[in-house]
Amino acid sequence: MRTTLIARGAAVAAAAAMVALSAAPASAATVSQASATALSLELAGTGARDTGTYAVTNDGSTESATGTNEPLITALGGQEAIQAGTLAQDAVAKKNATSAACSGLAGDGATVVAVGSGNCLSGGDNISLDAASLDFSDVELVSSGLFQGVDQQLITALKDAGLSQTAVTDPLSKALGDLLAAMGDPGLHLDLGAVQSSCTADKDTASGDSSLANSRAYITVPTVGDVTLVDLPVDPAVNQKVVTDLTGVTDAILDALRTQFSKALNGALAPANGGLDQLQKQVLDTALGQIQSQLAPLEENVLDITLNKQDTAPGEITVTALDAKVLPAAEGFVGGSLAHLTIGTSHCGPNSPITKTVVNNPPKNNPPASVPTVVTAGMESYDDGSAGRIALVTLLLLAAAGAGAATYVRMLRRG
Amino acid sequence: MAETTADSPSRLAAAASSLWTGLVVLAVAMVLAGLVWPAGSAAVEVPPGAPKRLELPGLHTRAKVVPIRLDGQVLDPPRNPREIGWWVGSAKPGSAQGQTVVTGHTVHTGGGSLNKLDHIKEGQEVDVVTKDGTFQHQVDSVEVLSRKELAEQAQRIFGQDHGDGRLVIITCTDWNGSSYDSNIVVMAHRFNALPS
Numbered sequence: 001m002r003t004t005l006i007a008r009g010a011a012v013a014a015a016a017a018m019v020a021l022s023a024a025p026a027s028a029a030t031v032s033q034a035s036a037t038a039l040s041l042e043l044a045g046t047g048a049r050d051t052g053t054y055a056v057t058n059d060g061s062t063e064s065a066t067g068t069n070e071p072l073i074t075a076l077g078g079q080e081a082i083q084a085g086t087l088a089q090d091a092v093a094k095k096n097a098t099s100a101a102c103s104g105l106a107g108d109g110a111t112v113v114a115v116g117s118g119n120c121l122s123g124g125d126n127i128s129l130d131a132a133s134l135d136f137s138d139v140e141l142v143s144s145g146l147f148q149g150v151d152q153q154l155i156t157a158l159k160d161a162g163l164s165q166t167a168v169t170d171p172l173s174k175a176l177g178d179l180l181a182a183m184g185d186p187g188l189h190l191d192l193g194a195v196q197s198s199c200t201a202d203k204d205t206a207s208g209d210s211s212l213a214n215s216r217a218y219i220t221v222p223t224v225g226d227v228t229l230v231d232l233p234v235d236p237a238v239n240q241k242v243v244t245d246l247t248g249v250t251d252a253i254l255d256a257l258r259t260q261f262s263k264a265l266n267g268a269l270a271p272a273n274g275g276l277d278q279l280q281k282q283v284l285d286t287a288l289g290q291i292q293s294q295l296a297p298l299e300e301n302v303l304d305i306t307l308n309k310q311d312t313a314p315g316e317i318t319v320t321a322l323d324a325k326v327l328p329a330a331e332g333f334v335g336g337s338l339a340h341l342t343i344g345t346s347h348c349g350p351n352s353p354i355t356k357t358v359v360n361n362p363p364k365n366n367p368p369a370s371v372p373t374v375v376t377a378g379m380e381s382y383d384d385g386s387a388g389r390i391a392l393v394t395l396l397l398l399a400a401a402g403a404g405a406a407t408y409v410r411m412l413r414r415g
Numbered sequence: 416m417a418e419t420t421a422d423s424p425s426r427l428a429a430a431a432s433s434l435w436t437g438l439v440v441l442a443v444a445m446v447l448a449g450l451v452w453p454a455g456s457a458a459v460e461v462p463p464g465a466p467k468r469l470e471l472p473g474l475h476t477r478a479k480v481v482p483i484r485l486d487g488q489v490l491d492p493p494r495n496p497r498e499i500g501w502w503v504g505s506a507k508p509g510s511a512q513g514q515t516v517v518t519g520h521t522v523h524t525g526g527g528s529l530n531k532l533d534h535i536k537e538g539q540e541v542d543v544v545t546k547d548g549t550f551q552h553q554v555d556s557v558e559v560l561s562r563k564e565l566a567e568q569a570q571r572i573f574g575q576d577h578g579d580g581r582l583v584i585i586t587c588t589d590w591n592g593s594s595y596d597s598n599i600v601v602m603a604h605r606f607n608a609l610p611s
Contacts, residue, residue, distance in 0.1 A: 371573035372490035378587030378595035
């Protein structure tokens with residue numbers, strides 16, 4: 001009897017627990033979520049650093065967060081690309097299945113605004129970020145190739161003047177070395193105002209945007225000064241690509257080399273008393289051609305920059321305000337600097353409203369309302385019957401005319 | 416005292432007469448004011464109703480709208496290609512929820528009600544006329560979807576659990592020599608309602 005009572009009590013308790021559990025909200029389900037990462041920096045050969053990610057989720061009753069929403073530049077230790085500035089990364093996830101996030105970077109003095117109202121950074125100084133230092137030390141003259149294609153008669157004339165080929169190639173190599181040494185290692189920089197992204201999501205959709213205040217990419221050439229490569233748009237389109245070609249810089253290098261090479265050749269060929277003008281021209285063109293081909297990657301693009309980069313899936317979105325990578329073609333010129341930089345990565349969704357289920361009262365299975373999947377709104381041609389009506393009227397008119405004519409003829413005969 | 420009692424009826428009559436005259440003048444003035452005063456549009460609401468006519472001013476297109484129903488999962492426009500069909504399973508124009516779905520034929524040899532739809536641009540106006548007024552819409556997007564893509568996105572395009580009363584216009588495009596390969600889907604949001 002006692003055993004029976006205990007068994008019945010246990011059964012009742014188990015049943016009550018099952019009902020209680022089934023009637024409770026699906027506590028493990030995520031109703032809303034969002035995350036934000038202010039900055040991520042990967043330097044060539046030294047690994048990646050970032051500000052960490054601040055992530056929030058809401059299970060329908062409480063919001064949980066991981067990471068920090070007060071990131072500091074000092075957290076990006078062990079690098080010199082960026083030393084000062086104001087970071088922002090914040091996110092909210094509400095129990096009504098909505099979420100928002102915002103993240104970005106601005107200069108000192110910027111104000112951080114609470115997430116949810118679009119931008120989260122305003123004001124502040126501009127910040128200069130060293131994207132890359134360009135190393136031209138591998139640019140060289142291939143001495144053995146300088147006389148390829150030169151007329152044999154000119155080479156013979158060079159010998160007749162008592163000059164060897166190295167007497168020509170050595171001064172050119174020295175001129176190139178002197179020019180590159182004077183240029184140093186030009187620095188490629190990003191001059192950035194507030195760069196930020198934001199996003200929002202509800203149970204159905206997610207959207208996001210980015211903005212860049214007063215930002216540009218420029219290069220510092222010791223012999224020239226600052227040269228702006230591109231002004232970055234304030235409100236970039238979705239996945240807007242920016243080209244940072246150095247055509248202006250390479251043209252300046254080639255112009256300077258033309259002058260220096262001409263001087264060097266004039267000196268080297270002076271003993272020939274001006275009798276080798278044609279040789280001078282051919283060697284000069286070959287030398288400049290060699291340099292130009294080596295600089296070609298810089299004339300196409302140095303950085304692969306994508307602004308307002310957006311990856312979307314149903315109900316969720318990831319927005320990155322600025323994503324910059326050194327292109328593989330330009331890596332030969334980039335020494336110990338930026339490999340990959342992202343600023344302002346905000347993620348929102350997917351969100352779904354909380355659903356309650358009760359075992360004893362299962363919800364009705366409501367299949368989605370039937371909607372069209374095919375619309376047959378095309379025809380090759382259409383006959384509305386007008387052609388037939390016109391033909392009939394024409395026939396009647398012809399018949400009437402025939403009858404009239406017959407009557408007229410008959411009357412003439414009678415008359 | 417005697418003068419007072421003798422004058423009272425005539426004074427009352429004079430007052431009544433002047434009141435009557437004033438009312439007549441006021442009535443005439445109100446009628447005239449009603450004729451010349453500009454009508455206020457914000458105060459009048461146009462109730463949702465079945466569409467009677469679709470107008471695309473930018474394409475110089477006007478077509479009568481008739482109700483159509485689903486055949487299985489196929490939405491077939493009216494047999495008369497000059498008419499446009501309103502899927503009765505979709506929202507009535509002017510509704511706050513769902514979306515109004517209309518479709519019309521593109522005829523390869525010409526004459527279809529929506530032959531020019533492939534020329535519509537974002538931002539252009541589309542009007543739906545009901546018996547109570549005109550709902551003005553502005554085009555938000557123009558998409559060309561293959562048959563497969565349309566089927567895959569059917570809930571987004573035709574579903575009635577979202578949309579906020581937007582207008583969806585569909586016809587065929589991409590004539591391949593014997594049939595059409597794709598559909599044009601135009602989405603437009605309502606920005607105004609003019610009572611008739």
